[in-house]
Amino acid sequence: MTESWLITGGVGFIGSNFVRLSAQRKRERLIILDALTYAGNLENIGDLLDPSRVIFIKGDICDHLLVSRIFQEYKIDKVIHFAAESHVDRSILGPSPFIKTNIEGTYNLLECARSSWKERTGPLFLHVSTDEVFGMLGSHDSPFTEDSVYKPRSPYSASKASADHLVLAWHHTFGLPVVITNCSNNYGPRQFPEKLIPLTILNSLEDKPIPVYGDGLQVRDWIHVEDHCRALFQVIEKGKRGETYLIGSHSERNNLEVINQICDLVDEILNRAQGSSRKLITPVKDRPAHDRRYAINSQKIRKELGWKPVFSFEEGLRDVVRWYSENRSWADRVRSGDYRRYYETQYGEK
Numbered sequence: 001m002t003e004s005w006l007i008t009g010g011v012g013f014i015g016s017n018f019v020r021l022s023a024q025r026k027r028e029r030l031i032i033l034d035a036l037t038y039a040g041n042l043e044n045i046g047d048l049l050d051p052s053r054v055i056f057i058k059g060d061i062c063d064h065l066l067v068s069r070i071f072q073e074y075k076i077d078k079v080i081h082f083a084a085e086s087h088v089d090r091s092i093l094g095p096s097p098f099i100k101t102n103i104e105g106t107y108n109l110l111e112c113a114r115s116s117w118k119e120r121t122g123p124l125f126l127h128v129s130t131d132e133v134f135g136m137l138g139s140h141d142s143p144f145t146e147d148s149v150y151k152p153r154s155p156y157s158a159s160k161a162s163a164d165h166l167v168l169a170w171h172h173t174f175g176l177p178v179v180i181t182n183c184s185n186n187y188g189p190r191q192f193p194e195k196l197i198p199l200t201i202l203n204s205l206e207d208k209p210i211p212v213y214g215d216g217l218q219v220r221d222w223i224h225v226e227d228h229c230r231a232l233f234q235v236i237e238k239g240k241r242g243e244t245y246l247i248g249s250h251s252e253r254n255n256l257e258v259i260n261q262i263c264d265l266v267d268e269i270l271n272r273a274q275g276s277s278r279k280l281i282t283p284v285k286d287r288p289a290h291d292r293r294y295a296i297n298s299q300k301i302r303k304e305l306g307w308k309p310v311f312s313f314e315e316g317l318r319d320v321v322r323w324y325s326e327n328r329s330w331a332d333r334v335r336s337g338d339y340r341r342y343y344e345t346q347y348g349e350k
């Protein structure tokens, strides 16, 4: 084992999928730092923990003493920074944790990396960010590229945009070896069921109303989480320091198309009459400043680093619907008290 990687937010949705794929490679020692907020679930990687190879530390990325100690004790070579408050709706209900974790937490990690890596060659700070920092596209606009202008419109995307700016500033000013990735909407196993795809799958499986914001015609460019994680491995291995890479799968779909597709898959899996689940679709008041469309031009990472996605949206979605239908107890456990309160505030009765 040659390197030690600090993976922040490694028990959340994307982080845990990344840890699971990294653990299969058996090349690095993984140090996972996660505060176990409502979105973090140790069960997501519990079967992998091993004191010599996959180590979990419960803690906050804003805690300077703790993060400095981790850098020192484990001689961290690379940081893969996933930890964040990640849900736009929650950022509208209460922006404060977004400012704290996404901006101050990133600042703390950058400072700890800077003081720890003074004498080191070869380390990397990979900041995992989102396409939402670029704001929204009109239906005829070209997809985002690495040259797109930052125009965030929600507290979530503004906090991620701030973090991106800090990361690049630490590169230009202090020479910190950083790479930023901006990825489109992910779907896959172990995503907290407040997000569109798992929420729709579970409500459909459980015969509950399926909320759809406004006219449901908001377009997202969906990518399977494992394709995103494989892109991150390419970036870790071959990405140029100081560069940004956009990651996307060229799978634009509007929300209503996605919801209808999930309803039909659930009907098929449960042997229900086709069209039954679509009857559960219930329009709700639109989110304020709801971005109309995101889309990614991922030519740079495809050409320069040789990455391409493996999943088509249709086959990926089928796998994911199956995963949630076979892991209903996982969903029951994560939807505990805090989530129930949030759901009632957002959509009314559960």
Ligand SMILES: NC(=O)c1ccc[n+]([C@@H]2O[C@H](COP(=O)([O-])OP(=O)(O)OC[C@H]3O[C@@H](n4cnc5c(N)ncnc54)[C@H](O)[C@@H]3O)[C@@H](O)[C@H]2O)c1
Pocket: 008, 009, 010, 011, 012, 013, 014, 015, 033, 034, 035, 036, 037, 038, 039, 040, 041, 059, 060, 061, 062, 081, 082, 083, 084, 085, 086, 087, 101, 105, 128, 129, 130, 131, 160, 182, 183, 184, 185, 186, 187, 192
């Ligand atoms: N989900 C997407 O579609 C998507 C797309 C592009 C980029 N991203 C980015 O990828 C990253 C991971 O997203 P996700 O969907 O897995 O999020 P998530 O909400 O599922 O997981 C976030 C994890 O971070 C942890 N965390 C939160 N605050 C923390 C703190 N102060 N200290 C330590 N740990 C903390 C949580 O406990 C959780 O395990 C985020 O930075 C997000 O902005 C997400």
